[in-house]
Amino acid sequence: xxxxxxxxxxxxxxxxxxxxxxxxxxxxxxxxxxxxxxxxxxxxxxxxxxxxxxxxxxxxxxxxxxxxxxxxxxxxxx
Numbered sequence: 001x002x003x004x005x006x007x008x009x010x011x012x013x014x015x016x017x018x019x020x021x022x023x024x025x026x027x028x029x030x031x032x033x034x035x036x037x038x039x040x041x042x043x044x045x046x047x048x049x050x051x052x053x054x055x056x057x058x059x060x061x062x063x064x065x066x067x068x069x070x071x072x073x074x075x076x077x078x
Contacts, residue, residue, distance in 0.1 A: 015052030019045045023061060035072045039065060 022045035029038040042065040049058035 012052045015048045016054050016057070019048035019052060019054065019057060019061070022048060023064075026064075030068065030072075035068060039068060042068070 022041045026038045026041035026045065029035075029041065042061050046058050046061045046065065049055075049061060
């Protein structure tokens with residue numbers, strides 16, 4: 001007899017927690033003027049929030065991504 005254990009809530013919590021971690025890490029890289037790495041991390045965070053079902057957080061990350069890309073990344077070769 002096999003019993004199934006529902007771990008979906010744990011995965012959702014993990015994805016959201018990982019997304020917040022990646023956003024914080026991205027901010028650190030942004031402050032160090034590492035814009036390319038910051039954009040990469042924000043992209044990963046967006047994916048994590050999408051997987052976790054946190055649509056509001058995903059939209060905030062997308063807006064931050066677009067802001068950095070428009071105002072900082074296009075002006076540098078970093």
